[in-house]
Amino acid sequence: SYELTQPPSVSVSPGQTARITCSGEALPRQYSHWYQQKPGQAPVLVIYKDTERPSGIPERFTGSSSGTTVTLTISGVQTEDEADYYCQSGDTSGIYDVVFGGGTKLTVL
Amino acid sequence: QVTLKESGPALVKRTQTLTLTCIFSGFSLTTPGMRVSWIRQPPGKALEWLARIDWEDDKFYSTSLKTRLTVSKDTSKNQVFLTMTNMDPEDTATYYCARDGRGEIYFDYWGQGTQVTVSS
Numbered sequence: 001s002y003e004l005t006q007p008p009s010v011s012v013s014p015g016q017t018a019r020i021t022c023s024g025e026a027l028p029r030q031y032s033h034w035y036q037q038k039p040g041q042a043p044v045l046v047i048y049k050d051t052e053r054p055s056g057i058p059e060r061f062t063g064s065s066s067g068t069t070v071t072l073t074i075s076g077v078q079t080e081d082e083a084d085y086y087c088q089s090g091d092t093s094g095i096y097d098v099v100f101g102g103g104t105k106l107t108v109l
Numbered sequence: 110q111v112t113l114k115e116s117g118p119a120l121v122k123r124t125q126t127l128t129l130t131c132i133f134s135g136f137s138l139t140t141p142g143m144r145v146s147w148i149r150q151p152p153g154k155a156l157e158w159l160a161r162i163d164w165e166d167d168k169f170y171s172t173s174l175k176t177r178l179t180v181s182k183d184t185s186k187n188q189v190f191l192t193m194t195n196m197d198p199e200d201t202a203t204y205y206c207a208r209d210g211r212g213e214i215y216f217d218y219w220g221q222g223t224q225v226t227v228s229s
Contacts, residue, residue, distance in 0.1 A: 097172055
């Protein structure tokens with residue numbers, strides 16, 4: 001199996017842009033997906049297939065991919081965006097495990 | 110409307126076997142492409158994928174835990190089960206079931222999670 005590496009924490013002020021990265025050797029070959037998790041709640045899908053946004057997710061959440069690194073960008077951060085964010089990748093063949101990154105705590109100062 | 114809900118014992122003893130149930134609605138595990146996974150999260154730690162079962166009854170397990178896990182389903186009752194043997198205090202976590210069924214493996218709907226504590 002492989003790993004996905006995220007920074008433990010990112011801090012931004014309200015209205016600024018937050019960028020959360022996720023690195024992994026399989027990312028050029030597999031899609032990445034992002035989840036937001038607030039304390040005491042289940043994760044919520046915010047980006048899938050690198051760049052797609054589920055219905056109901058604000059447009060300020062965007063995803064991008066470049067080589068072995070994918071990035072979740074939150075533009076115009078709001079205080080309600082303070083949460084843990086996890087990247088995830090999976091192999092539909094079942095050869096490799098579904099993998100989550102270690103999570104990034106986004107603090108809105 | 111898709112919903113999932115986990116249930117099971119809140120407390121198990123070391124070496125015991127844990128059995129969890131996921132009851133879902135709004136989709137069918139007989140629909141081609143549909144899958145349900147189990148995912149856990151120890152307190153203050155990251156998410157960890159455990160297992161999944163699909164519409165064809167194919168089963169996949171975490172490499173590190175596969176000797177202890179069994180996933181199964183009852184499609185007539187819209188239920189998925191997870192059994193984990195030889196429980197240890199390190200297995201203390203919130204256990205989630207989640208649906209994926211859009212080709213690529215990502216989880217668009219999650220249950221609320223069920224907290225399991227393993228006592229020594």
